[in-house]
Amino acid sequence: SGLLNAGGSYAGTNVLVSIPQTVTSGTYRVFFTTDARNQVYEHTANDNNASAPVTITITQTTADLQVTAVSDPPSTLLSGDQLSVFWTVRNLGISPANSAYWNDRVYLSPDGVLGGGDDVYLGSVQRNGALAPNESYDATRTFTLPAELEGAFRIVVATDFDNRVVEGAFEQNNTAASLNSLIVSLRPAPDLQVTAVAAPTSASAGQPFDLAWTVRNFGPGPANGSWYDSIYLSLDQILDEGDTYLGYSSRPANLAVDASYTRTASLTIPKGQAGLYYVFVAADAGNQINERSRESNNLGYDPVSMQISLLPPADLVVGTIDVPVNGVPGRNITIDYTVENQGENPAQGRWTDSLYLSSDDHWDVGDLLIGRVDVQANVPGGGSYSRSLTAPAPGVNPGLYHVIVRSDILNHLPELNDANNLRASLDRVDMDVEVLELGVPTEYDLASGAAAYYKLDVPAGETVRFVLDSISNDADTEVYVRYGEMASRTKFDFAANEPFHADQTLTIPAEQTGTYYVLVYRRAVSGSQRFSLTANLVPFSISRAASTAGGDSGQFTIKIEGAKFAQGTEFELVAPGIDGEIYGAVRKFVQNSTVAYVTFDLTFA
Structure with a gap:
């Protein structure tokens, strides 16, 4: 860089140039070229920018990967069996491997030599990390023998099969075979x-x-x-x-x-x-x-x-529907109903009736299923049948609900008119949810696949901790919470649903005053079905720090869980001891009143 006056010159400093490892041994000429990118305008004098050649002799030094050991197989196996192979690869060259990874391949070969089209590929293993001269590594892998394999084979391992490592003249010694052969017989097949x-x-x-x-x-x-x-x-x-x-x-x-x-x-x-x-x-x-x-x-x-x-067409029409006055989500309700056959032909065979809870008298896909009733009958024209369903009520918000009956929901019967298979009850069920009192445990029996529902009124700014305690340790339980609407396994604001946990703890920030709905779901249980659920307000506290260690070379971040965190909350890290040094947070992010991410700097601590 800089100005070079007419008639001037400059002397270059010694520059260390790396010769690519792919350059083979031999005599080469080295040229020095000035203004290699033609940044200086020289008019017609561009043809003299190269120096006279300097002759040098290059001796190529490379790695030399060799498979030095291959485990002997068992004497006999059946096709489809598992075969474990162990091998060792050593760098016998005078240079380290120039690639940080390569692949070793494993074959079965009738003669122990790759090639000829009769080798059976079993799989490959990737080697990660370079290999210095005279260093080695061991590898092992278990392979499944092909289902139709039969014959005598030796195990052959080929290291660096894709030639990622430059080995020069040593590329041809990368394979080795087991000393003994494996006799593979066809596995007897079923019929x-x-x-x-x-x-x-x-x-x-x-x-x-x-x-x-x-x-x-x-x-x-x-x-x-x-x-x-x-x-x-x-x-x-x-x-x-x-x-x-x-x-x-x-x-x-x-x-x-x-x-x-x-x-x-x-x-x-x-x-x-x-x-x-x-x-x-x-x-x-x-x-x-x-x-x-x-x-x-x-x-x-x-x-x-x-x-x-072909069955002659009937005409099923839902008649009377008797519903209970009250219902509780998750608890059994009983519905009695009658279906009339208003056609001339009998309704005979098997079909299914479905019953739903609906906030209005029109069925739609948002209405929740109460249950299904399988019917096997021969209902003459002008006749009717009556059925009763007792099933847990689905999780709905408190309110008044119709029961809608849809007869022959799967359309198993031919009918003159399918549009009249649906009717809503005249009376409505008053659905309400059990109240969960703060600090008061509630107990209930919950079978596998069943749900229990609760509601809890909480003022804004509080933190609530739900503790679910199952009597049986062999239970798989989930807890979901939702503000303002009934929680479900797919619609919730907060969840404690770690799989295979009998007990669950869930801490939530109550950022709005109002009703919080709770769903307890039991995926599986063995033994006692009883559980208890308790909700408590949590005072300002720290319950858990996600990181317990940090280095003295810079910053690290801790996820802190607790209660009643605010944007103005100050977090400090205190060294142990009476006069332990105090480190203030250099950065913080308060996600909500129960979770904060705090960064500390322990450089030179």
């Missing part, structure tokens, strides 16, 4: 066959029917894993792509040799289907179990065809 299918001789379109079938393993090996069986309707005794799929049933367990299982399922015949049909079952329909050459015999069917008839 799943459907041995029996039992369908009814008659059924109705749009209606469910019950099916039973049996699958046996005739193969020499067990069927390990999970699979599913699929069910079809066919007009003939040959299953093809044009046949009707009805559903599937999962099989989540192993099946030993010569063992069998029998499954039952309720399947619904599509509307409009009529005629004589055969019911087929395809075992392991997704081919998740390797049966090798025995995959073509997985089908079975009932040799007696099933007569499917």
Whole structure:
């Protein structure tokens, strides 16, 4: 930099230049070029900016990665077994590895030499970190042998397979093989066959029917894993792509040799289907179990065809609905109702009625389900049926609610008019929530999958701590809190829902005066179902500091949990001892009255 006058000169200082490790050994000429970027205007004198060459001899020094040890395999294994491989790689070169990572690959080879197209790739392991001369590392990995592998193999490990490390003349010695061979035999395969299918001789379109079938393993090996069986309707005794799929049933367990299982399922015949049909079952329909050459015999069917008839249309109309005067979310309520068949034809078969709570007399997707009633009946034209449902009331805000009944919710029955299957009760249920008093524990029994609801009035500026104590230690419980509206597992302001915890503690800032709604949900429980819930106001305090250590080289931040924090709250770090030094916060962020993030600086502490 600077001005260079005409006739002037400057002397360059010694510059240390790194020669790339990829440069191979040999004799080279070194040139020095001035104004290499043509920043100086020289008119026609640009052709003399290079110096005369200086000859130098370069000797390339590189790493030399070699696999120095490969573990011997067991003498025999079956295809699909686990194989653990251990190996050692050492840098026998005079330079460190120039890459900070590379990949080692593991193969099975019939002759112990890679190449020839007969090697079986098992997997790779990434090495992270350079390797100095004469340093080594050990690696181990467990691989799953291919399901169809068979033969004698040696383990071969190839280090730096992608050639990320420059090794010059030593690139060809990166593989090593185990001394002994592994004999892999084909694992005996199962042979799943459907041995029996039992369908009814008659059924109705749009209606469910019950099916039973049996699958046996005739193969020499067990069927390990999970699979599913699929069910079809066919007009003939040959299953093809044009046949009707009805559903599937999962099989989540192993099946030993010569063992069998029998499954039952309720399947619904599509509307409009009529005629004589055969019911087929395809075992392991997704081919998740390797049966090798025995995959073509997985089908079975009932040799007696099933007569499917079209039902004449009925006309279900919801009649009277009797509801209780009061209800509590989470507690059982009983609803009695009647449905009339105003059509001329009978309503026969099976169908489902659904009951909802609604703030008005019109059903919409926001109305919460109380429960379902499965109906199996033959209701003549002009007749009716009555049913009763006792179920926990859903979590709704306090208020008056209609009960809405939707008959045949799944449309299993053919009807002249589906629009009149819905009706709201004339009377309404007065829903209210149990009050949770501050400082007073409340107890209740809560089964798996059940919920309990509470409400609590809190003035603004307070901090509330909810403590849930389950009698059983084998419980999985959640707590949710929401201001102004009923809490649910998907709509809440605060939550304590760590999985597999029988007890939960939740501290919340009450930033607004009003009602806070609490949901206690029990995912699972073993033993006593009883729990207690207590809510207490918490005074100004610190309950937890998320970080317990900080270095003396700079700043660190602590998450502090407690109660009644404010923007003006001052946080200090005090060293132990009577005259412990005090460190003030250099920065703070008060998220709310229960959580603050505080930064301290302990440089030179």
